[in-house]
Amino acid sequence: MTSLIDIIFLLLLFFMLSSTFSRFAEVELAAATGGRSAEPSDTRPTFLRLAEDEVSLNGQTYTLSELPEAFANLREEDDDALPVLVSLQDEVTSQRLTDLLVALRPVQGLRVTVLGS
Amino acid sequence: MRRPRPKRRREPTIALINIVFLMLVFFLVAGTLSRPLDGDLDLVRTADLEGALPPDTLVVHPDGRMTYRGETIGGVDAFLAQRSDEERKTVRLVPDRALPASDLVRLARELRGAGAESVMVVTQRALE
Numbered sequence: 001m002t003s004l005i006d007i008i009f010l011l012l013l014f015f016m017l018s019s020t021f022s023r024f025a026e027v028e029l030a031a032a033t034g035g036r037s038a039e040p041s042d043t044r045p046t047f048l049r050l051a052e053d054e055v056s057l058n059g060q061t062y063t064l065s066e067l068p069e070a071f072a073n074l075r076e077e078d079d080d081a082l083p084v085l086v087s088l089q090d091e092v093t094s095q096r097l098t099d100l101l102v103a104l105r106p107v108q109g110l111r112v113t114v115l116g117s
Numbered sequence: 118m119r120r121p122r123p124k125r126r127r128e129p130t131i132a133l134i135n136i137v138f139l140m141l142v143f144f145l146v147a148g149t150l151s152r153p154l155d156g157d158l159d160l161v162r163t164a165d166l167e168g169a170l171p172p173d174t175l176v177v178h179p180d181g182r183m184t185y186r187g188e189t190i191g192g193v194d195a196f197l198a199q200r201s202d203e204e205r206k207t208v209r210l211v212p213d214r215a216l217p218a219s220d221l222v223r224l225a226r227e228l229r230g231a232g233a234e235s236v237m238v239v240t241q242r243a244l245e
Contacts, residue, residue: 005134012141019148023242025166026209028235029225050218088218097218098161098238105166116222 027101030113045083046074050100052091064103071107081111088114154211155184160241161214172211172239177224179215193227208233 049056055064062070075082084104088097097114104112151171154160158176175196176184183190190196197205208228212221225236 005130005137008134008137008141012137012144015141015144015148018150019144020151020153020171021148022160024160024169024171024239025163025242026169026237026239027163027166029210029221029238030235088222090217090219092218093214094212094216094218094221094238095161095214097221098163098240101238102163102166114218114222114225116219116226 027098027105029097029101030111045085046071048084048086048100049089050086050092050096051089052093052096055100064099067100067103068107071104071110075109081109084110084112086112086114152186155187158211159214161212161238162243163240164243166240166242168242169239172209174209174211174239177210177212177216177221179213181216181220183224193224193231197228197231197233205232206234207237208235209237209239211239 046058048058055062055067057067057070057074060070071082086100101112104110149171152173154172155176155178158178174185175190178184183192183196185196185199197208200208210221210224210228221238228236
């Protein structure tokens with residue numbers, strides 16, 4: 001009887017120490033590749049400037065949660081993908097950039113490209 | 118005259134095993150076995166994303182240092198050279214949340230230039 005509980009106790013210890021409870025997720029990061037010209041497009045690209053405390057889209061300041069609405073107003077026709085160029089201010093962290101990518105994900109028909117410095 | 122011996126109570130072994138067994142089942146079901154990430158890493162937090170498997174891939178520290186399974190990696194090429202063709206198509210990065218985004222973008226660009234078709238950023242899902 002003791003040996004049984006010893007074994008079970010060992011198993012319990014092993015699983016307690018080695019298992020993790022954090023859940024992971026992933027989001028695609030489409031960075032601009034240098035040297036290759038983009039395919040010609042009639043759609044004018046939109047410029048999105050990301051700073052640590054604000055986002056400006058074509059010069060107008062928004063918050064992250066207002067962005068999907070702003071893009072909905074910006075797009076008149078649904079056939080073409082709208083190119084979005086994201087430029088980063090110096091102090092922007094990965095957390096902030098990922099927040100932006102997550103906020104843009106539900107918006108249909110965007111082609112997001114992050115410009116490097 | 119004999120003194121009555123103190124009654125020895127048996128250890129409740131069965132009950133003990135039951136409890137420990139329950140805990141074992143809980144950890145088996147609720148936890149995920151994975152290779153531990155570097156201890157001081159603070160992952161990017163996100164909500165509203167689908168889950169993904171625990172990452173076993175390139176970790177980028179806030180100072181731009183890259184590690185894989187605890188060992189420092191010199192550059193993107195050295196990392197990709199160890200990967201199989203399948204893994205090279207989609208490369209996952211685990212950045213610290215304090216890593217400057219320009220470094221992350223530069224890394225992604227280097228990975229794309231070295232043959233990766235898509236670069237994914239692994240984040241930690243916030244508890245709902």
